[in-house]
Amino acid sequence: MTSTTLTMARRNPSLVIGCVLVAIVVGMAVVSFFWTPYPPTQMAMMSRLQGPSLSHVMGTDQFGRDVLSQIMVGAQNALMVAVLAVLIGAVIGSALGLAAAAVRGWLEELFMRICDFAYAFPAVLLAIVISALVGVGATPTILAIAIFTIPVFGRLARGAAIEVWSRAFVAAARTNGRGAFHISLRHIVPNIGGLLIVQVSTQIALAIIVEAGLSYLGIGLQPPAISWGKMLADAQTNMSLSPTLAIFPGLMIALAVLGFNLLGDGVRDVLDPRLRRSR
Template sequence: MKRANLVAGIVLVGLVIVTALVSLLWTPYDPVRVDPTAVLAPPGADHVLGTDGFGIDVLSRLMVSARTCVLVGLISVGIAAVIGVPLGIVAGQRGGWLSELIMRGSDILYAFPALLLAILLAAALGASTVTAMTAIGVATVPAFARVTRASTLQVMSQDYVLAARASGTPPVTIAVRHILPNVAPVVGVQASVAFGIAILAEAALSYLGLATPPPTPTWGRMLRDAQTYLFSHPALAVWPGLAIGIAVLGCNLLGDGLRDLLDPRLKEVR
């Protein structure tokens, strides 16, 4: 039972990823095809989860939305990791005024959440998937920088790193050979948690019309479209909400499971 969170997280995240991959090759119906003869059709043999107010198959929209969700999560977390991890290593390795500069810059960036950055970028560049990915990625950089710096400071205090520094090993070599492999587990845990946050942020941005534009379906837009039928057909809001909940819960459980597995301080004493 010690790894129950990890297994549950892998299953839920795997379900989302498999759904996204399957949608590349097959969906029950065209996810953007309007069928006036099947408006608000109930779940049945023809439409497993029914249709929306435009007669579009709900299951097909959910499957394609998973693809957008995974894409935004991967790219935004990649942006945050590529920028935040090196900054955290430099801050922890060098120290002094440079570390203070990086950390204070992270504090300033925390004042600009993903939603605000997306609004600014949408005003300048227009609402798009790239806008959402960039805003979420940049807003997540401080989290990666902070956890990486904390782990780097721990590694820098180890005897083998002190010996490497005393022998004249260049800082870049120390960072690549000693620091990066040791901070990788912490970064992996942070990445899994950040993936869930990115999914939730993308849904919020899509709900506000600041992310992927129509006709490409997203879970956030499906929630917004379901508002009109919230009391007459509440299932239209339940399905995308459930999909978002499963994806975020899976990422959080995966992060908790990885932390329990990789952090020696949390291992059970035998």
Template sequence: MLTLGQRFWKNKTAVICGLVLIIICMGAVFAPVLAPKDITQMDNAHRMQGSGDGYLLGTDQFGRDLLSRIIYGARTSLTVGICSVAISAFFGTMLGLLSGYFGRWIDTIIMRTMDILFAFPEILLALAIVAALGPGTYKTILAIGIVNIPVFTRTVRGAVLSVKNLEYVESARAIGQKTSRILFLEIFPNIQAPLLVQASIAISGAILTESALSFLGLGVQPPNPSWGGMIAESRRYMELAPGMIIWPCLAMTLTILAFNLFGDALRDLLDPKHRSR
């Protein structure tokens, strides 16, 4: 039987997407070192120009370096994506554990509340929350985190239902272990696989939602660069400087695609049916 590491290195999709995500994350972390220019530095003599004159990807309508702003935009998008998913995963896991383990009226209350949240389209619910709280990076993180809680709650609840009556859980109950110990030391370690897969896929959705909010002017606020904000600013100048919209779109597409494919590969790697392959 192959180990998880051996199966990972045999899965080309997981390896390639993992390397792409590592490069993107490293670029975001070391943005101050990698960015060739200050993201707020304006060069009126080279506004909306293409590649050249010290600007690898060209400049925007204010003469700011597009490459530097895209690198810092990666930091913004990944920060929002990871932090919002962390919020969703934490509260969704807690609610899913309670709902799946206790059932009855607790399950009914929690799941009907999640159904109400599910009834709203994700972007509309995020818009409503941000409109109520006001625009800003931290408020965007909170809004996206709240929107994604039902997905994690359902994922964890389904996993709990599949394991809560297995022998090792019944044995823990029989010897009188506390409910909290059963939940967090017996059940939770055995439901982490679907949780990890859902988290990796949810990050791509969170990045897309953040970009949509920033595009509408309700997400990350200027002068902080955001891929969605850059796309919104560049739509007026698409014919004059197409690179202004092409490069942030490519960066966002590559990141979202890498997270989605990595999540699919991770699901296959953690699936017991594939462990003998």
């Protein structure tokens, strides 16, 4: 990364704020692998529904479990599901989009119509249908999110790749006898990589919402796995007694989603040469 790009990154408020918020969520997730204030599943009925205090910074839930410990482990599970699902969808979708741009013809049209069909359903609804078909738990949740992520990256990669295929250096490579596979790896992928990275950040934000929604409905992560969405569902019955049970996981979902969206916007502003010239 050049010094000019680094300077732009430091001056980009979206990128800075996004990095800070994502760092907070990632930091909580990483720390939870080694330490939490209390065992996240440890029950203490004598301490149930306590408000925030020095001993329990975010209070305790209806079973006396420490909310902060659950929030930290919930960050770990949310990121694990979202990142894995989006990476799977990005790799498969981008490969299909690159192939469609290279081959063209009826295969490209078939691929685009499949993508259009997938886009006809909201992401959460499609994930619910897939989860209902393949089951509940972490693996089915990752699979469900990955499946609706594939057409997103497929359309994006295909559209961006077609534009690059029309450039002079690609025509020169074809004249020199380079095949479509070599051109895609050597010329197309480096030129659309930044665009795909930005989309990865945006899709992770969406994946966090979908995972929380599935867990809230009871068809996502299952106990003893901890999910922010499941924490929100459990908090409903005790809202009048302890509203913070819903506030903290809801706030974490909002911060994580906002962070990844701002991070994607910031990276796009830094990497997009057209935006760079306009400034």
